[in-house]
Amino acid sequence: MAGKYAARSARAIMAVLAAGVALYSLRYSGVIVDSWLDVDPKIRAVITQVPIQALMHMLVAPVALLLGPLQFFPGIRAKYPQAHRWSGRVYVAACVVAGTGGLATSLYASGGPVAGFGFGILAVLWIGTTLGAWRAAVQRQFALHRLLMRFSYAMTFGAVTLRLQIPIGLALGFPSYSAMSVWLAYTSWIPNLIVVALYSMTQALRRPAAPATA
Numbered sequence: 545m546a547g548k549y550a551a552r553s554a555r556a557i558m559a560v561l562a563a564g565v566a567l568y569s570l571r572y573s574g575v576i577v578d579s580w581l582d583v584d585p586k587i588r589a590v591i592t593q594v595p596i597q598a599l600m601h602m603l604v605a606p607v608a609l610l611l612g613p614l615q616f617f618p619g620i621r622a623k624y625p626q627a628h629r630w631s632g633r634v635y636v637a638a639c640v641v642a643g644t645g646g647l648a649t650s651l652y653a654s655g656g657p658v659a660g661f662g663f664g665i666l667a668v669l670w671i672g673t674t675l676g677a678w679r680a681a682v683q684r685q686f687a688l689h690r691l692l693m694r695f696s697y698a699m700t701f702g703a704v705t706l707r708l709q710i711p712i713g714l715a716l717g718f719p720s721y722s723a724m725s726v727w728l729a730y731t732s733w734i735p736n737l738i739v740v741a742l743y744s745m746t747q748a749l750r751r752p753a754a755p756a757t758a
Contacts, residue, residue, distance in 0.1 A: 559613035566606035586654035586722035600645025608638035612697040643671040655725030662729025702733035
């Protein structure tokens, strides 16, 4: 019972944090009408260089961030399977579009080539893992689908962990997001993947072994 309560609480916290970051990201929609409210000057320079690619990432990724938690609530999957499937399809499309925009934008990362390399790796893995999860679902390999979706959303959730790490970077003396993005390009998502890997291994160890066949 305690384990189920902890899992529900963790999913709820994940959903609230994701919603908060997704809503905060709406500020980038103001760029369309030349409003740059709370946009880092170096990020503004990136958007100015590659506006379509940057906004593909900045405005579409929040859709994936919002929809992702819905995929992990067992009650929703059981009661509303059609909604689960359609929200999953939209999630996959959002990841592919945002990931493509992120990959193109990584070449112009405000933190320079080291940051760009980290964000570029993230974009490639994000797209590949998400498409792999979708393919596994189509082939009805649901165990693999769930595993890959965990890793996919771990990378999507990097948008949240990145923002949680920004105050730490400022406390350590970094003057701006762009200055600390050399580290954030890696620390925002690699720890998430490690957590998912450890969780998945723990779940596998708890699962009853299949009976031996003659």
